[in-house]
Amino acid sequence: MNQDHTSHYDTSFQPLSIVNDEARAIFYKKTYGHVAIATLLFVIIEAILLRIEPLVNFMFSLTQGWTWLLVLGAFMMATSYAEKMAHKSHDRTQQYLGLLLFVVAEAVIFLPLIAIALQYQAALQGGESNLLSQAAILTLALFAALSAVVLITKKDFSFLKSILSVGFIIAIGLIIAGMIFGFDLGLFFSGAMVLLAAGSILYQTSNLVHKYHTDQYVGAALGLFSSLMLLFWYILRIFMSRD
Template sequence: MEEFQQVLPVSSLSDEKRVAFYKKTYTHLAMAVLLFVIVEWFFFQVDAIVEFAFSMTQGFRWLMMLGGFMLATSFAEKMAFKNHNINQQYLGLLLYVIAEAFIFIPLIKIAMMIAESGGENILYQAAILTLSLFTGLSAIVLITKKDFSFLKSALAIGFFIALGLIVGGMIFGFNLGLWFSAGMVVLASGSILYQTSNMVHKYAEDQYVGASLGLFASLMLLFWYILSILMRLSGD
């Protein structure tokens, strides 16, 4: 994700304004998570949407779905990060939440089926683990004020390799396995450190919506792979 080059970043503001920015950012993050739950609930009320989402997980359709997701989220990020129009920023965040909710349909449906068949409620477990890890990682940055911008290159390389492995797995039919999911949890954790560091050191005072989008993206990536790990373990 790209950051604005601002003359007056949040880190140079008074303590009062800086705290106000943090509150706005995390409030919008909480709103994004709540909206995700609401949109996901709505999707599951429409069988045609659920069936379509599942149909897109078959073969090369999954690559098309991933491609569409990446285009939608990239467009949403540009709306939230590259202009100072608050309405455009909100629209970008909304689009990102809807895209996340749609791509999560198959994973959440399978988790629900596991619970309905007598298995553990891994959705609840994944949510608790995700929020706990997210809170701990965020606290590290907020307490130490350490700048984790040095992670940018490593994260970019990591995500590029992960995408290559996902595409390779689809083309050649190999299973990425538990270790890939574990590696993605590490990558998502690094992304949380990076995005939280950006919130502290990089963003301008009016970029709280964009800051919340960056944190939301990292949070959902972490949730996806923690849930994936629990689903694999429940199937063993």
């Protein structure tokens, strides 16, 4: 028997659309397990980075003016490379390195926001002192609810791809304009970005159901983790905007 014939029976490379329910359930379990691991790793790395005061101060200094554009540019390059590693390779080591690079990049870009949130949280009184926890719980609840909608209904949300692409281009343009001209995008923009992140979760979960092969759970997890972090960023900003 030649190699091509035997590979035909290798279920690790089969699209989810043709495998049985048991194989599909295993893929979902692995994917969301890796999302959980990536989230936990993000928390650990963030906690370590927050203890490095010179790094925190350095990141704070970069948030002023046009230098933040360079940071965002570096972040986008790093995450784009990480996504290619995780999605376009069947090499498990490459996939995990891509996921790790993505998590580290997220932890670095989140560093100033989390540091400000901790300062803001410390200044609050009473029940509002759990700012970060409240934002995290709401983010996870929305993520779970949106994922459940797709997993239960099996609806194909691939039509959102063009809408999300246009939305993200507009958002990036507004962020750049805000930095250059020095205006605050405000609460409305954060709300719009939460909607965009919600659409991204629907789209990524739809890909999970309809697009991936059974060996691509690391790449699928990276896509979901990316949307989860975007949602958390803007929910946290909304919580911090409260009086």
